[in-house]
Amino acid sequence: MRNIQLILGYDGTSYQGFQDQGKGxxxxxxxxxxEKAITTLTGEKRRIIGAxxxxxxxxxxxxxxxxxxxxxxxxxxxxxxxxxxLPPDIVVYEARERDPDFHARYMAIEKTYCYYxxxxxxxxxxxxxxxxxLPYPLDVALMQQAAEILTGDHDFTSFMGAxxxxxxxxxxxxxxxxxxxxxxxxxxxxxxxxxxVKFTVKANGFLRHMxxxxxxxxxxxxxxxxxxxxxxxxxxxxxxxxAGITAPARGLWLYAVRYDR
Amino acid sequence: MRNIQLILGYDGTSYQGFQDQGKGxxxxxxxxxxEKAITTLTGEKRRIIGAxxxxxxxxxxxxxxxxxxxxxxxxxxxxxxxxxxLPPDIVVYEARERDPDFHARYMAIEKTYCYYxxxxxxxxxxxxxxxxxLPYPLDVALMQQAAEILTGDHDFTSFMGAxxxxxxxxxxxxxxxxxxxxxxxxxxxxxxxxxxVKFTVKANGFLRHMxxxxxxxxxxxxxxxxxxxxxxxxxxxxxxxxAGITAPARGLWLYAVRYDR
Numbered sequence: 129m130r131n132i133q134l135i136l137g138y139d140g141t142s143y144q145g146f147q148d149q150g151k152g153x154x155x156x157x158x159x160x161x162x163e164k165a166i167t168t169l170t171g172e173k174r175r176i177i178g179a180x181x182x183x184x185x186x187x188x189x190x191x192x193x194x195x196x197x198x199x200x201x202x203x204x205x206x207x208x209x210x211x212x213x214l215p216p217d218i219v220v221y222e223a224r225e226r227d228p229d230f231h232a233r234y235m236a237i238e239k240t241y242c243y244y245x246x247x248x249x250x251x252x253x254x255x256x257x258x259x260x261x262l263p264y265p266l267d268v269a270l271m272q273q274a275a276e277i278l279t280g281d282h283d284f285t286s287f288m289g290a291x292x293x294x295x296x297x298x299x300x301x302x303x304x305x306x307x308x309x310x311x312x313x314x315x316x317x318x319x320x321x322x323x324x325v326k327f328t329v330k331a332n333g334f335l336r337h338m339x340x341x342x343x344x345x346x347x348x349x350x351x352x353x354x355x356x357x358x359x360x361x362x363x364x365x366x367x368x369x370x371a372g373i374t375a376p377a378r379g380l381w382l383y384a385v386r387y388d389r
Numbered sequence: 390m391r392n393i394q395l396i397l398g399y400d401g402t403s404y405q406g407f408q409d410q411g412k413g414x415x416x417x418x419x420x421x422x423x424e425k426a427i428t429t430l431t432g433e434k435r436r437i438i439g440a441x442x443x444x445x446x447x448x449x450x451x452x453x454x455x456x457x458x459x460x461x462x463x464x465x466x467x468x469x470x471x472x473x474x475l476p477p478d479i480v481v482y483e484a485r486e487r488d489p490d491f492h493a494r495y496m497a498i499e500k501t502y503c504y505y506x507x508x509x510x511x512x513x514x515x516x517x518x519x520x521x522x523l524p525y526p527l528d529v530a531l532m533q534q535a536a537e538i539l540t541g542d543h544d545f546t547s548f549m550g551a552x553x554x555x556x557x558x559x560x561x562x563x564x565x566x567x568x569x570x571x572x573x574x575x576x577x578x579x580x581x582x583x584x585x586v587k588f589t590v591k592a593n594g595f596l597r598h599m600x601x602x603x604x605x606x607x608x609x610x611x612x613x614x615x616x617x618x619x620x621x622x623x624x625x626x627x628x629x630x631x632a633g634i635t636a637p638a639r640g641l642w643l644y645a646v647r648y649d650r
Contacts, residue, residue, distance in 0.1 A: 137514040189514055207511060219511050250480050253398040253450055254519055
């Protein structure tokens with residue numbers, strides 16, 4: 129059996145998340161669409177494993193999955209074959225053949241998530257499905273300072289979503305940047321323009337809702353409702369109730385998954 | 390009666406174009422949504438006039454409309470009031486009070502349209518509703534040369550859509566640029582990335598389908614299927630059948646409308 133890795137992207141707007149909810153549920157998931165496409169192409173019924181189990185409404189440009197298959201479809205044909213049968217809001221970019229022991233989730237050594245805030249007075253047409261519209265002044269420099277407090281090895285219990293059964297809440301954030309970017313298409317004359325505020329966080333793993341909870345917390349600092357030092361307190365308290373809100377799913381993108389080979 | 394100008398944007402994907410198709414038709418249009426919103430807010434039933442009658446599926450970031458109204462809603466409240474009742478894929482950015490003789494269409498002295506081609510191997514998730522995906526190598530420098538042939542005062546009959554009843558097919562293109570831009574979100578590791586090719590054309594007016602027909606023609610040059618000089622021949626022939634295809638609506642954006650005051 130070949131072990132195939134696919135690198136893919138999706139618009140998560142119409143999906144109940146990446147992961148199949150199990151037998152008997154009717155939820156539309158990225159996993160179910162991929163498995164259906166593989167069966168359509170090969171006649172084989174295969175379980176796929178995703179690197180990141182993105183929530184409902186979360187998008188991806190660099191998700192990775194793997195699955196075992198007998199079909200002899202050449203590697204370079206996989207993206208074209210899959211894209212021919214997948215819905216248009218899921219796109220396969222690349223296929224790689226992996227050793228039999230490759231596992232898309234367990235062998236990921238680093239994941240990158242980006243979160244986009246549309247900071248214009250009124251929502252950008254282009255970004256309305258893909259960013260969180262927040263029309264208030266945001267202090268990006270202070271949010272960057274606060275992000276650096278979260279960088280490194282920490283117990284991220286304060287940023288873990290309710291109902292998670294993770295035993296070890298320690299993760300290592302290797303980089304966390306906050307920048308303001310111009311909105312493409314936002315330079316038009318006569319248009320009230322703004323910018324996008326982009327949060328980029330790389331870590332060896334993430335707890336449930338961790339990125340969205342960290343972004344919700346940094347936004348409190350960015351709006352000058354809390355000082356930078358408050359983020360250190362939130363982190364130390366290990367209590368979800370003290371952190372900021374969970375930022376909406378639509379602004380979150382799984383950007384990349386890194387493997388050591 | 391006040392004469393109000395609104396500057397607005399929309400995602401045209403779900404609409405049958407800007408303009409109302411007349412009584413008895415059930416088509417969903419931008420115009421009908423705007424008129425319904427105005428009636429909801431003011432109780433007044435008003436006809437709006439749009440600067441550009443964009444086709445089905447065409448987007449806008451800088452469309453202008455005007456209408457006469459008695460309601461005393463303060464100017465700065467109009468965008469908020471309209472956005473509160475409009476569907477989320479139509480966004481009002483700004484309101485201006487105009488002289489009684491201001492007419493959004495007749496008094497426009499220049500319009501800017503942009504056309505986006507997603508030139509990556511596989512479609513960008515972000516741009517899939519907003520750009521035409523064309524995964525072939527494109528020679529941007531040659532398309533720019535061809536665009537300059539179209540700049541100036543010309544009879545654009547060769548680029549006019551069928552069924553148009555325009556008497557004077559002469560228009561003045563004041564600028565026409567073709568550039569390659571990076572795709573936002575396309576720099577991720579492990580992702581097959583490409584770029585956007587952006588066509589920007591400013592003119593004193595446009596014939597039906599003129600931008601999409603010019604883009605379809607320039608793309609023939611960009612793909613090296615026709616030489617640059619062919620565009621001059623197409624222009625001189627005044628025959629729609631010799632030009633390139635009509636590029637799909639989804640890549641077209643009404644960017645800005647300029648008035649002399």
